[in-house]
Amino acid sequence: MSATIRVASFISLMLVSMQSWAEYQLNMRPGVTSFSQGAYGIHTMVMWICVGIGIIVFGAMIYSIIMHRKSRGAVAAKFDDNLTVELLWTIIPFIILAFMAVPATRVLLAMEDTSNSDMSIKITGYQWKWHYDYLAEDISFFSNLATPVEQTQNKATKDNNYLLEVDNPVVVPVNTKVRLLLTSNDVIHSWWMPAFAVKKDAIPGFINESWFETDKVGTYRGQCAELCGKNHGFMPIVVKVVSADDYQAWVAGKKQLAAAAAESATKTWTRDELIEHGKTVYATNCAACHQVSGEGIPNVFPALKGSAIATGPAAKHIDIVTHGKTGTAMQAFGTQLNDADLAAVITYERNAWGNNMGDVVQPADIKAAR
Secondary structure, rough: HHHHHEEEHHHHHHHHHHHHHHHHOOOOOOOOOOOHHHHHHHHHHHHHHHHHHHHHHHHHHHHHHHHHOOHHHOOOOOOOOOOHHHHHHHHHHHHHHHHHHHHHHHHHHHHHHHOOEEEEEEEEEEEEEEEEEEOOOOOEEEEOOOOOOOHHHHOOOOOOOOOEEEEOEEEEEOOEEEEEEEOOOOEEEEEHHHHHHHHEEEEEEEEEEEEOOOOEEHHHHHHHHOOOOHHHOOOOOEEEEOOHHHHHHHHHHHHHHHHEEEEEEEOOHHHHHHHHHHHHHHHHHHHHOOOOOOEEEEOOOOOOOOOOOOOHHHHHHHHHHHHHOOOOOOHHHHHOOOOHHHHHHHHHHHHHOOOOOOOOHHHHHHHHHH
16 A cells, blocks of 8 residues: 555544544533532533643653653652652642532532422332322323334334333423432332433332422433343433423323223223233333243243233233232232223233133223232
8 A cells, every 4th residue: 555545544534533523422411400510510620620730740741751861961869758749749639629529519418408399209110110209299100111112123223312212201390399209119220310410229118319400491311320130221211391381281181191091990991992002001011021022031031922821811810910920020010000001911912922812801800800
């Protein structure tokens, strides 16, 4: 390869690299809450302090290497210690650390101060989804991953919010101090919202607290930041900050949905209605383990296709879905789904993938089994 070609290739590579760096972000995000912006400010301040120290230290080293090299006739000094120098390199770092500690302590204290909150939301981690309770509004719902299965299986093009979409986002009003109470139903999870600078562990049998308040309307995304099992990467968090009027409209809509769900548990469904609704419930709650095809994962999660449960007595099927199975990953969905959802998903499992049992389970059957 000629020198000209090598130079041209090098310049082209540099241009590509510059374009890549233009899209690459190493810095923290400023955030949209007071203490997230405080954390960003501290990070920036410390970075510049480090830059200044680096310039002084490496500048002194480079100067010494050049000006006191052997070829210039420099002779190494011989001494054991220097009290003045030792005092300086002890006192100066102490002053720098104290200078950084004051704003850092202020931000840390603000992060832990949940007093005078305007509303409280209880957050419970499940494998692998989040449950939210609005304590003052009597609103409760699960938030599940909404990314299509085809994308997770590389059968469709991934969109910009791949693995960061949910079916039920958290909605809060702008300019409202929201207190968060975090716990877990099974293993340790971690509720992480980078834009809010909130990252708190959700621990079984324990309540952690945090809070956020922002004056910026928008949609903010986060994830579980604790290795909580097989589908750890499928536990996104979406928070929508809306105006006060939009929030009240959302609350009203949620209460209407709750009333409709309660009503649906008292009616008699047709077989087709149960199977259609059950397919949706299954995709949201069961497919992660038992797979869309119902074939499960060998030696990990059992198949439902042709299984003794899905093709056996309906009462046993209802019992295991409602109460779970101790010592296994099979959760008790009786605490997570309403009677209509349970009836629909069980009916679907008994009639999908060639099981073709032909029977149906009604919400009344679930209510009786409870």
